[in-house]
Amino acid sequence: MNRFLSRVYLFSLVMTIVAAVAALPASGQAAPQDIPIGVTYICNGEHIYIENCNIRDTSDTSNCMVAHPDHLTPTGLNSYTYVSRGALKKLLPTCTQPSAKQVAAAKAFQQKQQDLYNANVQKAEQQMKAPSPTSYQQGGAAQVTPPKNAEERAMRRCVSSGRLPSSCTGNSLLGMFSGMISQILPGADKTPAPGPVMAGVFQGAGWRLDFIDGGVLVNCSFLSPNQESYSIKFEPNRTALIIDTRPKPLNLTFHPDGTISGPGPVTIQGVVAGGYTPGTSTPGHTETQSYNTTERMNANMIPGGAANANATYAGGGTYDVTTTHTSSTYVPGQSTPGTTSFVPRTATCPALNLTSKGAGVGIQTMQTDLLKTAFGGDKGPPTPAGIRMHGIFAASTGFSVEFYPESAILGCGPDAARAYPYTVMATGGGAQIKVEAPDHPLILGFNPDGSLVPTTTGPYQVHGRIVTGQDDNDDFTFAPMEQTCNLAALSPSKTIPMSGGSATMMSASATGSATGTGTGPANGGGTLSTSSATLGNATFTIVSGFPATPGQVNPLANHPYVLLRKSFNDTITQSGVNIPAGTTPFKFLGLACGNRTPDCQTIMNAIKAGAVSSVRADVNGGATFPGVPPGTYYLMISTRFNNQALVWLQAVRVNAGSNSMTLDARNATAIN
Incomplete structure (x- = not known):
């Protein structure tokens, strides 16, 4: 149980603390946008404009997405590069600057987009607060707005699983980019069936294999990258990697050390660039249209009076006056992108001895990272090759x-x-x-x-x-x-x-070690009170005093509760961790675990050793600790209520028999 507590209860509790501390107001506001967005510069004769910049990191090392409209891709899209803020700050002053009118228009557009974003955020917040007629979680554990469709449900599931939101978004949109690649490079773009696939880039003398969704880009000698399909077969004492090249498939071996080998020399039928057809473009122009309107007027209203040649007497002292108007419409020019033509070629390449070490980043990683960065997200850990x-x-x-x-x-x-x-x-x-x-x-x-x-x-x-x-x-x-x-x-x-x-309602009666073998002690070797091995006859019940709100989750629902033998502050202090002056132990724990420093594990071990019992609340925020010896103990509970971090770290006297305590905002400590 001791290991179970450290891996499950403390993880849940610390994540609650981290969330509470992370939500505290920062000491300063985010820096304003320092790179103009959406205006065109002319640098060394080339037009560029900044599509977007990382809004979470405004340091000089963060990246901006730069568009190059003078260099279109074969599909007719702008080509893009990523340039650091520091490099742009040095480059842009040397370029031809946008006009004041262009800057003003770009700022107005950005403000319009921000206003639209703010309106959508407010609408989403209202929808989140709206009551839900049915519970979305089995057993009624949480009342939340159901997803609108299967795509939203899948995205929620992906994010709640712990994957980075930017990874979830990047994977869902990557198919669009794969489609573009299939238009540029020869070869079929097939979605692989569920099963083993390859990832990463492997290269060696005369060869480069770049594995992507649905295939592998094969580089042999002077041939252009050619997308081919492949399969993996687990044979006795060998992992076979078969690539469908022509005239014969490559039958390779993937080794446990991560290298790939194959016999040679081999003949590969592929393609090379045979020529480039430039794109065409026509300039835009303005077209003018004329139209007439007729209005009935008194003589004193007619421009030039009744003698106006366009005025016709209509009787009763009134005239029908015809006026000619003109309007202009801008018609944009037409353009077609340039295209590269490929011609068949055959190459003879040596035996394959490939490794991923030093092979660089493949096109699959570049595509995914582009999507993550475009959404201002963290790239996350790289995919193992x-x-x-x-x-x-x-x-x-x-x-x-x-x-x-x-x-x-x-x-x-x-x-x-x-x-x-x-x-x-x-x-x-x-x-x-x-x-x-x-x-x-x-x-x-x-x-x-x-x-x-x-x-x-x-x-x-x-x-x-x-x-x-x-x-x-x-x-x-x-x-x-x-x-x-x-x-x-x-x-x-x-x-x-x-x-x-x-x-499943997690409780202190859970057994099993962190390895899942079920051989761990059921109650920490006699130091932790569980429902199957109590240490005393004093039970302690926690009741949530927060008002029930339709469509809202109880602030204490499913939260982990820990009962410590010593105060929270003493437990942390005696762990040997040095807490900086002016920082409370609770806030220090949240920051340490949020930043994943070694102090987090040290403190968690101290809490684990100092706990007499632990339990997880039910959907109403209620829970009962298994029997403990009568005495004075200390709560360790935290949550958020009305955008405020609340903690209960006070001493409680537990007498023999039944004891209870109601938690609400009045007996909590607010963390500022």
Whole structure:
């Protein structure tokens, strides 16, 4: 139980603290936009304009997306480069500057976009606050607005699993860019079936293999990159990588050390650039149209009086006056992009001895990073080069695994999901996938029919979350969504299971070690009170005193509660961590874990050692600690209410028998 506490309860509690501390107001405001957006400069005879800049990082090392309208891609789009703010600050003053009118127009456009964004944010916030007629989480654990469609539900699931929002957005949009690549480079653009795929760039003398979605770009000698399909086969004592080149496929071996080898020399039929057809363009022009209007007027209203040649007497002292008007319309010019033509060529290339070390970034990574940076997001960890997995695998029990280049999302039912790193290991008899879930690592074996089989059986608890809104920093907020599904064979699937599993309420009675073997002590070797091994006869019940609001989650719902033997401050101080002057221990813990410093783990270990019991609240914020010896203990609870971080760290006297305490904003400490 001691390990379970450190891996689950403390993780949940610290994440609550990190969220609370992260939402505190910063000491200063973000720097204003220092690079003009949307205006055209002429630098060394070339037109450029800045499409956007990273709005979260305004340092000179952050990047801006620069458009080059004088250099169109073969598909007719602007070409783009990424330039640091520091470099642009040096370059732009040397260029021909935009006119004051252009600058004013660009600022007006940016303000219009900002106003539109603010209006949409306000609308989204109102929708988030609106009552929901039904609970979106099984068991009524959280009342949130249901997703509008399948795409929104998938995006919520991806974000709540722990993947970076920019990664979720980048993966969903990458198909559009893959389509553009298929128009430029010869070869089929096929979506791979669920199963093993390759990632990364491998190169050696005379060769370069760049693996992308749906294929691999093959560079052999002087040939142009040619997109080919490939397959992976796990043979006894060998992992075969077969690339569908012509006239014969390449039959290569992927080695455990991450290298690729193959016999040679080999003959490859490919293509080379045979010529370039420039694009054409015609200038824009203005077209003028004329039209007449007739109005009835009195004589004194007619320009020039009744003698006006365009005035016709209509009787009764009035005249019909005809006026000619003109209007001008700008007709933009027409342009067609230039195109590159390819011609067949054959090359003879040496034996393949390829490695990913020093091979550089491939086109797949560049595409994904471009999308992430365009949305102002973090690129996140790089995808390991080598064998990865693709697609969804689902079991009849509702359990599923959804693979991405950098992580695997374990799921139970349609919404409970959690992402973890994974590795694919080639073995003597085939291959295995190891998903690095801290409290319950999962190993999956490959079946000849393409299905995956867990090496263990029984229930598997998914520590999922559900998106409940966004905080003051526009970061997503979550509520726990624990679900349990039985492990079973997983077959390739096009969709996530829409049912299955059961809601799990984590409690201090959970057993098992961090390795998932079930051999860990049930109550920390006699130091932690659990429902199956209590340490005393004094029980302590927590009741939420926060008012119930339709459509809103109780601020304490599903929160972890910890009961410490010593005060929170003493527990932190005695851990040996030096807390800077002017910083409270609670805030220091949130900052340490938010920044992932070693002090976070040191403090977590101290809390783990100092806990007498722990429990997770139910959907109403209520929970009862298992029996402890009578005495004085200290709460460790935190949440957010009305955009305010609240903590309960006070001493509580627990007498023999039943004890209770109601938590609300009146007996909490607000963190400023």
